[in-house]
C-alpha cells in the first residue's frame with residue numbers, strides 16, 4: 097500500500113474492517129494528533145495522564161449508570177415538552193413542520209440541564225450586577241458555532257506554513273467563540289461555586305459541573321483539575337452531546353418517510369407494546385426491538401461522525417503487512433464501512449430487519465458498526481446519546497402520523513464533513529393520534 101502524502105503529514109485512510117481491527121485493538125501504538133491550537137478540549141487531548149483521568153471521571157462519575165438513571169426525569173420532561181410543543185405549534189392543523197429546530201431544542205435542553213443544571217434557551221442570563229451574560233439567541237448561536245467549528249478541517253493544521261494566513265477564517269471564528277463561551281462558562285462556574293459555598297455541609301451535587309468542581313477540590317487527583325479544566329470539560333460535554341442526537345433522529349424520520357412499510361411496522365409494534373393510552377418511556381425500550389433496529393440502521397447509513405477522531409501512530413508499525421511509519425495519521429472511515437457491499441446485503445437499502453435477531457450492536461465491539469467509535473477513545477456519552485435518540489424517536493412515531501408535504505420529493509443529500517447532517521432540513525406534516533389530553537398535559 098502506497099501511503100499518501102497528505103499535506104505536511106503522512107496519512108492513511110482505513111475503510112475496511114480488517115485494517116480497522118488492527119488499529120483499534122493495538123491501542124498502545126496509536127495516539128491522537130494535536131487539535132487546533134485555541135481549542136482546549138478533551139476530544140483532542142493526546143493520550144496521557146490528563147486524558148486518562150478525564151476518561152475515568154466520565155466512566156465512574158459523569159456517565160455512570162446510576163447518574164444517567166438519576167437524570168431520567170430530565171429526559172422525560174424534555175421529550176414531553178417536545179411533543180406538547182409540536183402539538184401546539186402546528187401538528188394537527190395540517191401545517192408543515194420543520195423538525196430540526198424542535199429536535200435540537202430537546203437535546204440542548206437535556207444536555208444543559210444535566211451538565212449545568214438549567215436551560216439557557218428560555219431567558220437571558222444575567223450576572224449579580226444585572227449585566228447580560230448571554231441571551232437565548234446568542235446561546236443558540238454559540239452552540240451552533242461550537243458544533244460547526246468542532247467539525248471543520250482547518251488547512252493550517254495540515255499545512256503549518258499556511259497557518260498564519262487562516263485562509264478559511266476558522267481560527268478567527270474560534271477565537272471569537274472561545275472568548276464568548278469563556279465569559280459564559282466563567283459565570284456558570286461562579287454560580288456553582290457560590291452555591292457550594294453557601295450550602296456548606298448540606299451541599300448536594302445536582303449536575304455535572306458540581307461533580308467537576310468536586311474533582312477540582314480533590315487534592316488526591318493525579319493531575320490537578322483547575323478552573324480552566326472544569327470549563328474545557330463542560331464545553332466538551334455540551335459540544336459532544338447536543339447536535340448528535342438531533343441529527344440522528346432527523347435522519348431516522350427521513351428514512352421512514354421514504355419507507356411507509358417500515359414506518360407502519362414501527363407503529364404496529366408501539367401500539368402492541370405501549371398501547372394508545374400513554375407515552376413511551378425508557379423502560380419500554382427493551383420491549384421495542386423494531387424501533388431499536390431502526391435506530392441501528394439509521395446509524396449504519398448516517399453515522400453522525402463519518403470518520404472517527406484521527407489516530408496518530410506512535411511508533412513504526414505494520415498493519416496486515418503494510419508498513420505504517422511513526423507519525424502517520426490514521427483516519428477510520430465509519431461511513432464507508434457501513435455501506436461496504438462485502439459486509440452488508442443491499443447496503444444502500446434502509447432495512448431495519450437486518451438487525452432483528454442479530455448480535456450486532458453499536459457499543460464498539462462490532463467493527464462493522466461504529467457510530468460511537470471504539471477502543472479507548474470511544475464516545476463516553478454513547479449510552480446517554482442512545483437513550484435520547486431512542487425515546488425521542490419512539491414517542492414521535494407513537495404520537496403522530498407522518499407524511500411529506502404535498503408534492504415534495506424528499507432529498508437525502510447530506511453535508512459531508514466531519515459530521516453528516518441533512519443538507520436540507522426535514523419538513524413534514526404530522527397528525528396527532530393519541531387522546532388529546534396526553535398532548536395538553538405534556
Ligand code: HEM
Pocket residue numbers: 138139140151207332333334336337338340341344400401404405406466467468469470471472473474475476477478480481482485
Ligand atoms: C448520537 C449521539 C452521539 C454520537 C453518534 C457520538 C459519536 C462520537 C464519536 C464517533 C466519537 C469519537 C470516537 C472514536 O474516535 O473512537 C465521540 C467522542 C466523544 N463524545 Fe460522543 N457521540 C454522541 C453523544 C455524546 C454525548 C451525549 C456526549 C456528552 C454529553 C459525548 C461526548 C463525547 C466526548 C467527550 C468524546 C471524546 C472522547 C475522547 O476523546 O476520549 N458524545 N462521540
